[in-house]
Amino acid sequence: MSCRICGSNTKTFLDLGNSPPANSLLSKPIREINKFPLVLEYCTNCKSVQLRDCLDAEDLYKHYFYETPKSLTLDQHYRYLTNFLETRNYLNKNTTVVEVGSNVGDYLKFIQPKVSSILGVDPAENIAHKANKEGIPTIPDFFNLDVAKDILKKRGNVDLIIARHCFAHNSNPHELLKASKELLSKDGHLVIENAYVLNTLENNEFDQIYHEHMFYFSIQSMQKALSINGLKLIDIMISLIHGGSIVFIASNIQKVAKKSDSLEKYLNHELTFLNEELLYNFARNTLKIKDDLKKIIRDIINSEKNVIYSYGATAKGNTLINFLELEDGVISYCVDSTKIKQNQFLPGSNIRIVDENFAKSNPPNYFLLTAWNYKDEIIKKVREAGDLDSIFIVPFPSPHFA
Numbered sequence: 001m002s003c004r005i006c007g008s009n010t011k012t013f014l015d016l017g018n019s020p021p022a023n024s025l026l027s028k029p030i031r032e033i034n035k036f037p038l039v040l041e042y043c044t045n046c047k048s049v050q051l052r053d054c055l056d057a058e059d060l061y062k063h064y065f066y067e068t069p070k071s072l073t074l075d076q077h078y079r080y081l082t083n084f085l086e087t088r089n090y091l092n093k094n095t096t097v098v099e100v101g102s103n104v105g106d107y108l109k110f111i112q113p114k115v116s117s118i119l120g121v122d123p124a125e126n127i128a129h130k131a132n133k134e135g136i137p138t139i140p141d142f143f144n145l146d147v148a149k150d151i152l153k154k155r156g157n158v159d160l161i162i163a164r165h166c167f168a169h170n171s172n173p174h175e176l177l178k179a180s181k182e183l184l185s186k187d188g189h190l191v192i193e194n195a196y197v198l199n200t201l202e203n204n205e206f207d208q209i210y211h212e213h214m215f216y217f218s219i220q221s222m223q224k225a226l227s228i229n230g231l232k233l234i235d236i237m238i239s240l241i242h243g244g245s246i247v248f249i250a251s252n253i254q255k256v257a258k259k260s261d262s263l264e265k266y267l268n269h270e271l272t273f274l275n276e277e278l279l280y281n282f283a284r285n286t287l288k289i290k291d292d293l294k295k296i297i298r299d300i301i302n303s304e305k306n307v308i309y310s311y312g313a314t315a316k317g318n319t320l321i322n323f324l325e326l327e328d329g330v331i332s333y334c335v336d337s338t339k340i341k342q343n344q345f346l347p348g349s350n351i352r353i354v355d356e357n358f359a360k361s362n363p364p365n366y367f368l369l370t371a372w373n374y375k376d377e378i379i380k381k382v383r384e385a386g387d388l389d390s391i392f393i394v395p396f397p398s399p400h401f402a
């Protein structure tokens with residue numbers, strides 16, 4: 001296929017088979033569910049990784065089950081990110097901010113006291129409604145050129161556009177970049193936070209592959225996408241959130257913006273380590289982790305009376321569970337703190353989602369930790385609730401117990 005960023009030919013390097021859209025939770029179990037391919041392509045020109053087959057964004061996000069969870073790990077990350085933005089002078093008391101894919105508005109709420117104004121844009125009507133009810137002004141729409149022009153007309157240019165873990169959720173990255181270019185003030189900045197492809201590959205996190213994640217950005221591919229749209233990558237922040245993430249800072253000024261030392265440093269690192277050998281290792285490790293996890297789970301289940309729940313009705317958990325092709329009933333329940341997910345069923349595996357109190361009253365022998373990005377926080381919570389015995393199976397970077 002041709003790369004959706006630069007138009008060059010891509011190479012297929014991994015096929016996870018067919019899976020249902022990860023957040024399409026079911027109100028009742030369904031045997032015959034629509035599944036779509038999860039095939040990964042690599043562009044040797046701009047060094048991007050992307051899905052071969054992209055589903056329609058309207059279908060994926062209009063009614064959405066993902067609400068940013070209440071989490072100490074996330075609170076800590078918000079402080080870390082904001083401190084970075086303040087220290088490097090991308091954000092201050094006079095900054096006007098638009099957040100794209102703002103979800104229930106938690107990050108906007110966090111930075112509100114530190115900036116001049118906030119506005120969210122999110123296509124999920126149910127989620128945008130909730131944000132508005134909480135007092136976070138949110139436009140229920142996709143951020144595109146029309147919406148950017150509309151905001152421009154009503155509020156004028158914006159100093160800072162933030163897109164956290166949503167930029168890869170669109171098959172056409174140029175659309176969001178064009179809209180950002182239109183709306184940014186002359187010396188404004190665009191902040192894009194995403195899982196970093198180098199971490200995803202190095203840590204074998206193949207469960208990050210699902211239909212919402214249409215791109216797995218490298219610094220080189222982001223640089224290319226930005227420059228095509230008149231924006232310039234000037235800075236980078238790396239963090240541990242979501243299994244390893246990267247924050248790209250782009251400037252609207254093409255000429256004067258100088259590159260930071262961080263950008264030079266991480267770009268050099270990427271040039272050394274992001275190569276085809278890493279991609280093919282990742283593909284091999286994916287199959288090995290599948291075999292190892294299946295064996296671990298089979299051994300656990302074969303030993304009488306053992307019960308396994310999964311912890312976290314995550315999008316990535318759906319990729320993992322569907323890819324493992326476990327028999328019905330092997331995982332009895334999935335535990336999740338999000339109210340709108342509870343009493344729904346995971347698509348494909350038909351596992352019922354229960355709340356955390358259920359697990360507290362009926363602890364299993366094992367939890368398959370499908371929200372492994374909150375590992376420390378979740379294990380601490382379970383232990384403090386009195387469950388000292390349930391063993392956690394952590395899938396990545398290779399299956400182990402905790």
Ligand code: DWN
Nearest residue numbers: 066069071165212312313314315316336337338371374
């Ligand atoms: O990019 C995306 C990321 C950032 O969020 C999306 N496309 C959708 C979503 O992916 P995910 O579903 O894999 O995200 P999380 O953030 O790993 O989901 C964590 C889940 O775990 C939530 O459903 C809440 C749940 N949880 C819990 O039950 N107890 C979380 C915590 C911290 C807890 O203590």
